[in-house]
Amino acid sequence: MRHRFGDVFSLQLAWTPVVVLNGLAAVREAMVTRGEDTADRPPAPIYQVPGFGPRSQGRPFRPNGLLYKAVSNVIASLTCGRRFKDDPRFLRLLDLAQEGLKEETGFLREVLNAIPVLLRIPGLAGKVLHSQKAFLAQLGELLTKHRMIWNPAQPPQDLTDAFLAEMDKAKGNPESSFSDENLCMVVADLFLAGMVTTSTTLAWGLLLMILHLDVQRRVQQEIDDVIGQMRRPEMGDQARMPYTTAVIHEVQRFGDIVPLGVTHMTSRDIEVQGFHIPKGTTLFTNLSSVLKDEAVWEKPFRFHPEHFLDAQGHFVKPEAFLPFSAGRRACLGEPLARMELFLFFTCLLQGFSFSVPAGQPRPSHSRVVSFLVTPSPYELCAVPR
């Protein structure tokens, strides 16, 4: 649409006027320069959602489920102070989170937010809200259990402990936002925003490694030179691993998993690229148009780690690298996501070599678009190094 209508154009989604921002200049002007006036979110009547063991050695398998479980346990550690292995209630929580994101494709969600009365159609509301409701119920149960073992005398071990302590302090203050309900919402937000995004990015990473074996080998060479096989990777290694860092950034740029970002709303009349945008307008940041901007990237539609390397092989980060968006509402989990991507990716390539299973066709780069963009399902083999 950008080629027909330019970098800033408006359209009508049901009864809501929305503006789509395309390209680095427009997105940066709206999110950073005018960041104060574009930091609202549109109201959302429906709740807005925003290890490879020896068992599988050499045999083909789909990596997505294992990546998802591994990443989920990082969020579980931060919010609940523990990891889960095969606890059926935790596995159900993960299933529900995934279902919820799948069911409500971006478009259906926008329509339901724009026309909340549709939510009264029994079948439709049930379909969209079912897994979200079940997710919150399951999470509520987990948090109730956590509260029973909570010991206020101990320093907080995780986010829930800290929140419960604030709730205690705020007792009797009806204005306080430290409530049971908000605890559930905050933890739900972190789970939903943090699990599928990171694990989908890692799924893109492994796919790109089996499709580009030369890149995989160069990453492994760098891992061997800088870390070796005797210890696990640490964040301190990153500064000495420009190639691996470039590859991870290119995986994010190429994967482009949140193509239309998360909607914002103007809190004031503003001007962007000379266009007047009234207060209360919903904004879509077309992150895809920035991550694949032909004016910035040498090969926008190819996987090309050199996008992030200068002539001397040093890591460089072009301004148009915006997978987390920009400005004051940019992804709150970016620092955590950066660490997870580096540590999981290097650990996996330190321990294993990945390849397309013998006799299977090469998987494609094709994209499955729902709220997030995931790679088409694929299998790989993992052989210990």
Ligand code: HEM
């Ligand atoms: C590769 C991984 C990730 C990507 C690509 C990603 C991307 C994004 C994007 C594009 C937004 C919308 C920003 C905007 O509205 O302008 C966002 C928001 C958000 N992300 Fe992430 N994210 C990732 C990982 C995480 C993780 C690990 C967490 C939490 C632990 C997280 C928590 C959040 C939260 C809470 C918001 C909403 C912030 C707000 O409304 O102010 N994200 N993310």
Ligand SMILES: *[C@@H]1O[C@H](CO)[C@@H](O)[C@H](O)[C@H]1NC(C)=O
């Ligand atoms: C977003 O950008 C991509 C790539 O430039 C483009 O193909 C697509 O039409 C844009 N989407 C919208 C809604 O403008």
